Amino acid sequence: MCTGLSYTTRDHYFGRNLDLEFSYNETVTITPRNFPFEFRKAAALATHHAIIGMATIADGYPLYYDATNEKGLSMAGLNFPENADYKPEAVDKTNITPFEFIPWILGQFETVDEVRAALLSLNLVKIDFSDTFPLSPLHWIISDRTTSITVESVKDGLRVYDNPVGVLTNNPTFDIQSFNLNNYMHLSRNPPETNFSDELEFDVYSRGMGAIGLPGDLSSASRFVKAAFTKMNSVSGDSESESISQFLQILGSVAQQRGCVEVSPGKYEITIYSSCCNTDKGVYYYTTYENSQVSGVDMHKEDLDGNALAAYPLVKGQQVHMQN
Numbered sequence: 001m002c003t004g005l006s007y008t009t010r011d012h013y014f015g016r017n018l019d020l021e022f023s024y025n026e027t028v029t030i031t032p033r034n035f036p037f038e039f040r041k042a043a044a045l046a047t048h049h050a051i052i053g054m055a056t057i058a059d060g061y062p063l064y065y066d067a068t069n070e071k072g073l074s075m076a077g078l079n080f081p082e083n084a085d086y087k088p089e090a091v092d093k094t095n096i097t098p099f100e101f102i103p104w105i106l107g108q109f110e111t112v113d114e115v116r117a118a119l120l121s122l123n124l125v126k127i128d129f130s131d132t133f134p135l136s137p138l139h140w141i142i143s144d145r146t147t148s149i150t151v152e153s154v155k156d157g158l159r160v161y162d163n164p165v166g167v168l169t170n171n172p173t174f175d176i177q178s179f180n181l182n183n184y185m186h187l188s189r190n191p192p193e194t195n196f197s198d199e200l201e202f203d204v205y206s207r208g209m210g211a212i213g214l215p216g217d218l219s220s221a222s223r224f225v226k227a228a229f230t231k232m233n234s235v236s237g238d239s240e241s242e243s244i245s246q247f248l249q250i251l252g253s254v255a256q257q258r259g260c261v262e263v264s265p266g267k268y269e270i271t272i273y274s275s276c277c278n279t280d281k282g283v284y285y286y287t288t289y290e291n292s293q294v295s296g297v298d299m300h301k302e303d304l305d306g307n308a309l310a311a312y313p314l315v316k317g318q319q320v321h322m323q324n
């Protein structure tokens, strides 16, 4: 399971938790403007916006999980099993495979409004990257600094939802995830006031009681509510340090600790990495399960007019700052 997040202070920040029981050797990958992007069923992009994000590089191709382009548009793919339904090629549409979706969108567009227009004629075509990397069932959050949408290719077709929360987790479909928030409208950051009964006496015996009932389990429906509540009530300063700290704290509220979710005997899902990209500055920050120190890669320190990918292996293992 995973959680994606968009958050704006002075700058805009976008990132996600990747929750899984293994890793695909992902690296922080920068695609410069002249890396030739070829598509299985659509015209190639010889030049395009530069992109930074987390990717597995396979046969020289960046398979992005989440990324941001130099214009500040961002996108992340999250697991969507049973619901994702990719289509045969459609002659009257632009046919993009799910693994090409992030490069195709981030390569060309600057705003969510431009993306919405492009999605009208888009078909997510069912073509595997390779035998080693068959298609995964995904849905996507796409954000600029003011707006987020969720894109789901389901049996009925391509669905595009407004996402005013700026959060995405996994199943069920986004309409149901959003509707489910109604069940939590009584939650508050403030102490509760009771409507329970005039005949009983109630005591606000602890701070935080206004949000009793906020789910704390790791299911995707519960993480959606938890992350939404945490984000919508979030208060932070707007410096870079305060912003990325707060962003990672929000993701931390739905992080997975090894042992709490067994996916097969002896295999446990963990938050492999948490990312936070400053989309205005093109700096991709991340922590890993065992490295709580924030590492960063700045796309503007690379030759963005080049044609070769740059890949930074994740710094894993705790970096302890000894003080004596």
Ligand SMILES: C[C@H](CCC(=O)NCCS(=O)(=O)O)[C@H]1CC[C@H]2[C@@H]3CC[C@@H]4C[C@H](O)CC[C@]4(C)[C@H]3C[C@H](O)[C@]12C
Pocket (backbone or CB within 6 Å): 001, 002, 018, 019, 020, 024, 056, 063, 064, 065, 077, 078, 079, 081, 098, 099, 129, 133, 134, 135, 136, 137, 170
């Ligand atoms: C598994 C991950 C979601 C994490 C998650 O939700 N785990 C719960 C599993 S469970 O539902 O609880 O069992 C997702 C998120 C992004 C994905 C990559 C996207 C690029 C590329 C697309 C290609 O088409 C296939 C290979 C590819 C490298 C993808 C592999 C994998 O699919 C990634 C890592």
